Amino acid sequence: MSVKKGIYIINGAERVVMSEYEKDTLASVLRRIGLTSVKVGCGTGQCGTCTVLVNGDPVRACIKKFRDIPEHTRIETLEGIGTASHLHPLQQAWIAYGGVQCGFCTPGFIMSAKGLLDKNLSPTREEVRDWFTKHNNLCRCTGYKPLVDAVMAAAALMRGEISEKNLEFTVAEGGSIYHTRYPRPDALYKVLGTADYGDDLALKMPPGTLHMGVKWADHHHANILSIDTSEAEKAAGVAAVLTYKDIQGTNNLGAPMTSKMSLAKRVKEPVLCDTKVRRIGEPIALVVADTDENARAAAKLVKVEYEVLPFYKNILESFKPGAVSIDGEAPNDLLRQPVFKGANTQAIFEKANDPDSGVYVVEGSFYSSRQPHLMLEPWSLQAYYDEDGMLTVNYKSQTLWAGMVNVPRAIGVSPKAFRIIEIPSGASFGASMDHHAVAMIAAAEMVVKRPITWTQTYEETQRFTGKRATSYTNAKLACDKSGKILALDFDNAIDHGANANSAGNLEKKVVRFIGYPYNIPNIRGLSRGGLSNEPFGVAYRAYGSPQCYTSSEQLIDMMAEKLGIDPLEIRYLNCAKEGDLTNNSYPFKNYGIKTMINKLRPYYNESLEWAKQPAEAGWKRGVGVACGGYHVSTPADRSEIDIELLPDGSVVQYNCWEAMGQGASIGTLVHMHEALKPLGLPVEKIKLYQNDTKFCPPTGPASGSRSHYMAGNATILAANDLMNAMRKPDGTYRTYDEMVAEGIPTKYHGEFSTVGLYKAIDDFTGVGDPTPDNNLLAIIARVEVNEETGKTRVLAIHGIADVGVIGNFLAVEGQAYGSMMHSIGFALTEDYCDEVKKYGSPLGCGFPRCNDVPDDIEFEFQETPRKTGPHGSGGASECFQSCGHAAVLNAINNAVGVRVYEIPATPDKIKAALKAKAEGRSCAPERYDFGEDYNKILDEALERARTEQKHVETAEEIEEEIRSGGH
Template sequence: MIFRKGTYTINGVDRMVISDIENETLAQVLRRIGLTSIKIGCGVGQCGTCTVLLDGSPVRACTRKFKSIPEYSKIETLEGLGTASNLHPLQLAWIKYGGVQCGFCTPGFIVSAKGLLDVNPKPTRQDVRDWFTKNNNLCRCTGYKQLVDAVIAAAEVMRGEKTKDSLLFEMPGDKRVYNTHYPRPAALGKVLGVTDYGDDIDIKMPPGTLHMALKWSDEMHANILSIDTTEAEAMPGVVKIITAKDVPGPNEMGNPLFHPRSLVKQFHQPVLCDKEVNRLGDAIAIVVADTRKNARAAAKKIKVEYEKLPVYKSYLEACLPGAVPIMGIPSPFGFQPVIKGEPTADIFDKAGEPASDVHVVEGSFSSSRQPHLSLEPETAQGFYDEDGRLTLAYKTQGPHLHQLMISMILGLDQSQLRVIESPTGASFGAAMGVETLAYVGVATMVMKQPVTLTCTFEEKQRVTGKRPASFCNSKLACDSSGKILAHEFDFVSDLGAYPWGAEGVYVKSARFSLNPYNNPNIRGLVRAGLSNNSQATAYRGAGSPEMYTSGEQIMDMMARKLGIDPFEMRYRNIARPGDLTNNGYPFKFYPLEDMMNKMRPDYEDALKWKKEPATPGWKRGVGVCVGGYHVSTPADKSEVSVEIDPNGFFTYYNAWADQGQGADIGSLALVHEALRPLGVTPDKIRVVQNDTKTCPNTGIAAGSRSHFFAGNATRDAVKKLMDAMRKEDGTYRTYEEMVAEGLPTRYEGLFSTIGSGLSQLSPDTGMGDPMPDQNFIINIARIEVEEATGKVKVSAVHSMADVGVIGNYLAVDGQAYGGLMHSLGFALSENYYDEGKKYGTPLGCGFPKCNDIPDDMTFEYHETPRGNGPFGSGGASECFQSVCHVCVLNAIADAVGVRIYELPALPEKVKAAMEAKAAGREYAPGKYYLGQDYHEVLEDIEANPVATKPAKLSDIEIARAGH
């Protein structure tokens, strides 16, 4: 190793730096000397989280070798921009306009924006978007719009046109936090770059901390014949190599399957594999060493001898006759029917009869294995705390759920394990997985020392789950007025190598085929099966985007066949009072007619836009879709607690995991609203979150449940506290008076749907009432297609959603625009396969850049108060990512007359479809073979019912489901 001493002007101060000139990058040096606002996300210069200004120009520090930087260069990072008491206008604007969500990309964006304003103090919105696109500043949370808003507003202040006060939140006259744009409490640390995420904690762990690296499978499907660690053990700095024989507990991450129609009741997924591997993300050994570099070098020296087995890259291959079952599990292994109304075959048969008023369309559709693509590395730390408990810090979406699951994996009692959520750089569902926590837990127990793990982006892509791929054969019958008469579907969810959380993914799909409509007669089957790709896991909207891919397209196909406007077709069929859901129960409320009436002028404007002259060589199209999601399940509960402290302060405890969606402001808004009769100001409320040692079990941050459930539990806790504080004269006791009278100062709140009368879907018919609340959304997309290339450009998306009363507009806007961005990526570019380095980078997976997302995005909120929700609120997040991808597909069909049946709609697919149309052919897949004919399966199910009432929910199922 060769070292160099140099002097550099860093944030305006000359600093001496000693660097390893052979190996260190600019990002590594700056982080090593304490400037951890620089984040290493992708590690290959694609995401911009590491952006710094080098002599005034933005550079991606993760790929810039430090030896290439001349001495006395000027380096600017976020730490040099502003202070907590004197924020820079960009930092203030990021807070005001909701530019901060998870905050992991925030330092890179703000520094990049400063670089722009230094050279262009009066940029247009397109100038800002071009700058972020050119400099590869990626954001997965916001949809970019709020970031552009912030730059424009900050520029106005920097030019002297407005004051800094214009960037501050002004408290309303009633001093209310709820239903306002009150800033997120965690935003300050994020815009200053001082919030420590997992990898920042990694490099700041105490002396004696050991570093981990994993030996991953080299094969997608193989038996393990031998594992040779001899050479790896002799590598510098190696302390131990952990294999399956060293794992405390059962070496088992697999979980039970409770659905009565699952052919498998328990599946096997080792923590460390020693007999077989089923995907590239399987881990075979853990290397523990003195440094990350030494651990990684040793992991490369572990030799594994394999016996290759057949590789099935999709369910379509795994379900073929003669295919070898993965882990002995047949594909399909899970079934959920939907049998409603009259026999559909009789209705479809009438389509061929003379004078029949039955019209039929059918098609086969598929959706991709969508990666979550959060930019923070997969990272976790383990240690033993002051009470002797094994403690794991991770970006968990459910501290208590993971406490339960990891304690079972490690053979511990729950009381022996503590789980803490570290500040989190987003997950969108990926942090539901247990793998990373299991690896770190095993290493900590074996070594009895603190350990830390940080994966590369490529490794994170391997180890974390993805949205499952799906395949669907769908069929629709309507009369000539467009009224739905009958619907059939045969749908399969490709869960990858392990059916982790399978029921929470595939069973939900049975709710969403033609979900927002009056759909009287249905014969449908949802199946689940395996392949040798990444396992499925939660992803915003779980189950709904996959099913809407077929449902909202086949509605569009019918409208075009009948010559009915697509908006009008939907308007005629939307659920109205008295109509029942697909699953046979009334909708929770019926806002869609009013929502569509309000959206109709926007749709008519879009049609006028379509007729205007387009750019030469481009065709315009308009798409519409109606969707939504459900809130939670019948098996859910949430606990919080609140206590009064001295001097008029209150502490509020919950385990509402904050993945960037706004659990911090959601918690503050809820408890402040509940405490308003006491006149408590926000600065008198301390929110303590996401540590199983101190916080009650609030449930997982998933299923659009958190605000709804935590909010109701908060109202319960505060009511109990205020009842105890209330004197006979109607005034309230102080903390000192409570203590003097021997009254408790802390009270628990609980909200539960268990025993509420809700029911799981029947495994025999799919009928049931599984959710306490639901939400709806309408999207209208304007797109353009380049005829020469098939490239699709989304020009605008205008939407209206009903998620109840908005608790905080910044947080809900963030979910809305972020969900929309994910939907557009799902439609046009995003996919993942466990092969090739392409999928180990954000752009390789199709991550949209700023200019890939339209600046013209609007959301209106139709705020129907929920009678059973906290302060009228419902659940929000997932409706925003449920269906808009289909809006784009429908708009493509409107623009160029071809339909893209298989996601994503890459330019080459669109071009091939247009060429096929020109040649008189249709570019469409044939009917998918998904296993035994679904009519036969449904007949078998009807002939052999397994339940006359929902099965009793076990404690494990309730804890595991969490929603």
């Protein structure tokens, strides 16, 4: 090893630096000397999280060899530009404009922006966007708009056009911070670069901490004949090598299949593969060694003998007769979820054969892609035994207490001796609902009993983690001549990939959201679930609904075109109104969609006029519209929090409201401040202790738009109990000392539950009322399509959402803007498969850069107060990512007259469709073949409902009960 010694001007001061001449990058050196604001995300120079300034220019430090940097070079990192008491204008603006969400990309963006403003203090918005695009500064959370807003505000402050007061939020005495733009309480340490994410903690672990490497599966599908670890065990620095034989529990993370329409009781998800591998990237062996380099080198020495089996790229292949069971026991065609509403579906579609019937039908087959979450932080975990002997794992878990159930069983540890701590998390969007990595490192810790740290490369994380499950749908829609929907018929299949991580639950989303939020009086449909050898399906924001809207929102447009009706008008005609029932035969919780469409009309009309104006040569303009939404919580949900009065008069809340960047800290803060308003506590007197299962109760997963609703209601219950205990007979409140002196408890538990209040979706019929609330979105997209190249660019998005009373505008807008970026990627560029060279990096996966997302994104909010919601709020996140992609797809068709049925709508697909159109051919795919006839499955489901259930609830009975005051 050659070592280089040099003197560099780092953050304004001379520092002596020792570096490994051949291997060290600028990022590795800066992080080693303690400047951990420099984050390593992709490791390939594509994401910009590692951006620092070198002699004033932005440099991606993860690919810059340190040996190539001359001595006395000026190097600036985020640690050098501001302090907590004297922030740089960019840091102030990032807080004020909601530029901080997960915060992992924040240091790179701020340093890149500083490089711009040091050269040009009066940039235009376009110049800022071009700068971020040129320098590959990527963000998956914000949709970029708040970041550009922050740069413009910081520049105005630096030019003296505004003062620091313009970027400060002032709380009036006794005033509320609910329904305001109050900054996130965790924003400060993120803009300072002092937030320690997983790999930052790895550098700060005690001496003697071990590292972990993994032997990954080399084949998509194979039987394992033997595993030889002998060479790995003898390798340098190795402390232990683990295979499935060393797992002390069940070695199975697979959840039981609870649906009565499931064809298997459980599908395997082994902690370490035992008899077979089901996908590239499954773990076979773990190597624990003294360094990361030694652990990785030894993992490569593990030898596996395989019997290669057929590789099923999708369920269209794995469902064919004679296909090998991917699970080894369970069938590949795993489960079914029917839905029935009304009694006339089949008869209506039969009428369409009669030209005089007045029934019009459109139909098609649609595919939605395996969308990668593309969070920029790779998986990074630590495992150790804490001071009380508890096996502890640091992890970016999105559902902490679920991990406390399935991981201990799989690895063989008592849940009472197990602990998960969520550390600052570089986003998730649903990917870390899975606890496979937790089980792996915890199992290794049980063997070596010395602290272990494990950071994956970005490519490893891409291979290892789940994705949005792909979906195939054959569907047809019937309307009368006016455009009124008469019936919907669909056959859907969800490809869960190599395990059944989300099976059952996801199929129930399909039968709820296809055609939502319209009144469809007659429905006959089926959602199937199955296995393939691709990455497993896992939760992803708007879970299940984007797959639905890929088909139903395009069918609505197809019908409008067939009948010569305006696309917005046909939606207005069919939007659910008071008294209409969901797909599942129960009332909607919110009927505001018609009002929302009316509010959209002025912008829609402007958009139609815009589309008539000539675009630049070769480009055609189009306008697309879509409606969607999502549910809030479930019929078996529970959320718990604790609040405690402290000696100094402050109040602390303990909860496991997981913080992925979506706003768990600001949500907790605003709920607490509002609930405790009678006490007159200043914001500074409210403290948060979050996301440690040793001290914080189960608040439930950060998913399903449930957290703000559920944790908020639990907060109100606990706050009322505390204030009742503090209240004296004269109406004033006791102090902490008075409470203690009188023997009154100072800590109170809040628990809010939906159990028993709502009706789960029936396995046989799809009937049910499974949610306390729902949210809604109506959205318009403006696009331009190049007829020669097939490229699409989205130029504007305008939406109206109803999520109830908004607790914090910065948080909700952040979810909205970020979701639009995901939706654009889903529509145009993102589809993951296991071609490692291409899909192991963000840009290879189609990650949209700043200029790929419009700066013209606007959202209005129709704040219908929720009767059961805390402070009138509902839940927000999911609706924003439900249907935006469908608006883009409809806009493409509006622009050039071709429809893309199988997303993403890449340039080659659009060019092929245009060619087919010119030749008079259809570009629509043939009807997908899922094997067993769905009419037979639906008939059997109805028969089982009649024989296995004492009473099958019908839509007519539900309507009658509603009219009589029930339900």
